Amino acid sequence: MADKAYADKSVLVSTDWVIAHMGDTANVRLIESNEDVLLYGTGHIPGAVHIDWVNDLNDQLVRDYVGHERFAILCREKGIGNDTTVVFYGDKNNWWACYAFWVFKLYGHEKCVIMNGGRTKWLAEGREITTEVPNYPAASYTARSQDRSIRAFRDEVLAHQQAGRPLVDVRSPAEYDGTLLHMPAYPQEGALRGGHIPGARNIPWSRAAREDATFKSRTELEAIYLDEQGLDPNAETVAYCRIGERSSHSWFVLTYLLGFKNVRNYDGSWTEWGNLVGVPIEK
Amino acid sequence: MTLEAIAEEFADVDDETRLELLLDYAVRLPPLPPAYHALRDAGVNMIHECQSPVFMTVEVTGGTVHLYADVPREAPTPRSFVSILVRAFDGQPAHHVLEAPDDLLYRLGLTHLLGMQRIHGLSAIYRHTLSEVARQL
Structure with missing residues (x-):
């Protein structure tokens, strides 16, 4: 088939x-x-x-x-x-x-x-x-x-989080858990706090790629983002990572390969959120 | 070639030339002697802060520093920096190597050229090299 x-x-x-x-x-x-x-x-x-x-x-x-x-x-x-x-x-x-x-x-x-x-x-x-x-x-x-419709800023992300809308954290599980303040290989790109934006789901970006570096098929991607993680293609969604580069990969996957209607990349990402005073964090 | 001479080579050139110099160093990294292949393949003396597998064994014998390194060609930036260190430190007296400046990456103009996000793996290579020399002295 x-x-x-x-x-x-x-x-x-x-x-x-x-x-x-x-x-x-x-x-x-x-x-x-x-x-x-x-x-x-x-x-x-x-x-x-x-x-x-x-x-x-x-x-x-x-x-x-x-x-x-x-x-x-x-x-x-x-x-x-x-x-x-x-x-x-x-x-x-x-x-x-x-x-x-x-x-x-x-x-x-x-x-x-x-x-x-x-x-x-x-x-x-x-x-x-x-x-x-x-x-x-x-x-x-x-x-x-x-085009601000594909880029999210911190105050918008805070409002988004407080409204309980979907957030996707595409970093590695250890970064998401707050065990690591940075990618395993990138020591100083950290933040003063570890963890993730409350409510964010952890879907590491590289799960969208195959061994040969091509994207997985739509069926395989739907199995991850829709069936396993329960994301809704019609819901406003924000993706983030550490500086916004890994999440631009996931933004591409959600927007173009899966047809999500409204995905924004929060390029401030964890190096901003994890350093902001007073914002909510979850481990 | 001394570190000072290498730093001079990088001073007063534009960014494009600096990139060409780095590429040239990346090409000239001496091949890893076969005696060290087993160590490398076993994942010993890898610099874990680097995203690419950077292998660096530092040996100090009779007060002289020897560096044995390997970095994949697909990672030319760390490869070029390792090549600079090999050229500057291999065969040098340990006490001389330990006088190397803390801000070498800045002096080579790399902090600005590579950006903050890319400089950290190189700092880790540098720290590893100097601390190994100090430890073995």
Whole structure:
């Protein structure tokens, strides 16, 4: 029996699709986004540009994203116009690719897709990589101001929590329990208190990915998010992690693969909530 | 090459050049001698703060420091930093290594380049290396 299609199957492309469309550089731009800033330089898909989540997407002074004007400059420099189809891929189950995807959506970019399986699958298939950095003619780009409908701020999260609406904590179980103040491998990104936002369910982000770094099927995802965890696709839902990157992966899964109507990513996440004075915490 | 010379190499260059320098160090990490493969494969002397498997064995013999390290090529940033430490410390007198500055990552311009979120694994590698030297001295 054929598996049930994703709610929006237009946001995922295969490595074969990329092979077929990578030559169309006037309309398609491949973007590699990794955790490791040097990884792109060791070899990437021919024609792909690099966007780094720290240096390109985060403001270095204020804790926020770069702002729509600087975002527009970034796109122009990478030869991305408002109509360009941007194809994100990267390391670690497309974790950072989803984060970049979310930031592009925040600034209203319409045609965003993820290459299913990311860097891992591309390399596992023995496909070509290069260290040659492409140069594209500057494009014209107009970015909208941030789309707040996909981003949650702390006061909104507090109101959401107090109204008893669904929250999804996508960190590891030990972070959720408050045993650990950080991801096992990321010591100093902690907070002064451990635990989770009261009422949040713990669904680690990586449960949505298969061994080969592709997303699980819709049926498998529904078994986790709907049947096991009881989330409601029609309910306003907030996802969070530690700084908002893992939860952008879950935001992608809930919004596009499962068709949830209203999911927001709380990028302040635990590094904000666990440091706030006076907010409720549960262990 | 001394640590001072490496720091000089990283000073006064732009971020793009600094990334190229790091990549170059990542490529030049000497292969782990076969005698250490078993230790690495057994998960001994791994730096657990790093998200990628970073193996670093520090030995001090007759007052001289020896570093034996391995980091996957898929993790070029920690690999480059380990390569810098090997180049600067391997074969050096222990007392000299222990004079290395606490704020090395800052001096190399990496704090700003990598961002706060990515710098911590590297700090852990550095702390592990220096504390192992001090412990064995």
